Amino acid sequence: MSKKWLNWQTTILRPVSYEGLGLHTGKLSCVTMLPASQDTGVCFERCDLSEPQIVPATVANIGGSLRATDLECNGVSVRTVEHIMAAISWSGIDNIIVRLEGEELPLGDGSAFTYVRLLEEAGLRDLSARRRSVKVECPVWTTRGDSHLIALPYEGTRVTFLFLRKGSHLEPEYSSSEYLDIEVTPEVFREEIAPARTIGFQWELETIQEQGLALGATLEQAAIVGKDGYIGMTRFPNEACRHKALDLLGDIAILGQVLGHFIGIGSGHSMNHELVRLISRDLEIKRGV
Ligand SMILES: [Zn+2]
Known part of the structure; x- marks a missing residue:
């Protein structure tokens, strides 16, 4: 971890913008990231509405978890925030305004x-307030069937993940699995986790689109898992597992900069949200809230 952003809160130096389709809505949206003052945190701003609405990235605002993480505040939602949240957190940025013309972040x-x-283009600037990191103080976990997610105290951030690659409904037994155990630093995040693309299961593609999800995805933007392995090119031999680690880091980033060891076995967004709530509850108990 670069010493530069260990002690002081940061923001970006200059605004940057990007336009693209949302993964689930398939609609064009434009995102502009702007510098913010200390203690702002990550604040989304929907500016496509008649009156702009602020949606801060906080635990209380976690909304939907259907194959993505949505934030909701006063009936206004911002969809699929997990990839930008991970990028903001691991680029060392504490305070930023993410202005969005549209409902869903572009998939990139x-x-x-x-x-x-x-965010590299935007640059980084120190602010004059101390950074407050969140520490996992005692083990917390959540379990659903054969999926598990655990957070342990750790002096750093580490992710261990087991991705269970299930067969199609005709062959429901696990056909194979992928494993990742990684000590996350900004450099490791950039090289080893950030480039892992969204996962698509070949046998689910039609059903998902019938449900009105994944309308904006193309085959280049996803690692497609088929019955006998990946279909098409992959960026890593265990790309799906790395993307699960990315989603987990993005969901945890709602708490801020978090120190802990996160162990996931077949877990996903809704379990990530549950874990984030458990960690947040422990912090509140400790603070006497
Ligand atoms: Zn994702």
Whole structure:
């Protein structure tokens, strides 16, 4: 971790913009990231509405979890925030306004790398307030069937993930699995996690689109998992597992900069949200809220 952003809160130096289709809505939206003052945190702003609405990235505003993380505030939602949240957090940015013309963040290249590159363009600036990191103080976990997600105290951030690649409904047994155990630093995030693209399961593509999801995705923006392995090119042999780590880091980033060891076994967004709520509850108990 670069020493530069260990102690002081940061923001970006200059605004940057990007336009593209949303993963689930398939609609064009434009995102502009702007510098923000200390203690602002990450604040989304819907400016396509008749009156602009602020949607801060906070635990209380976590909304939907259907294959993505949505934030909601006063009936206004911002959809699919997890990739930009991971990019903001691991680019070392504490305070930023994310202005959005549209409901859903653009998918970019399907990973977080589009946003990492944009934030590199934006530059980083120290602010004069101390950074407050969040520490996992005691083990917390959540379990659903054969999926598990655990957070342990750790002096750093580490992700261990087991991605269970399930067969089609005709062959429901696990055909294979992928594993990742990684100590996350900004450099590791940029090179090893951020470029991993969204996962698509070949046998689910039609059903998902019938449900009105994934309307904006192309095959280039996703690692497509088929019955016997990946279909098409992959960026990593375990790209799906790395993307699950990316989604997890993006969801945890709603808490801010978090130190802990996160162990996921077949878990996804809704379990990530549950874990984030549990960590947040522990912090509130500790603070006496
Ligand atoms: Zn994702």
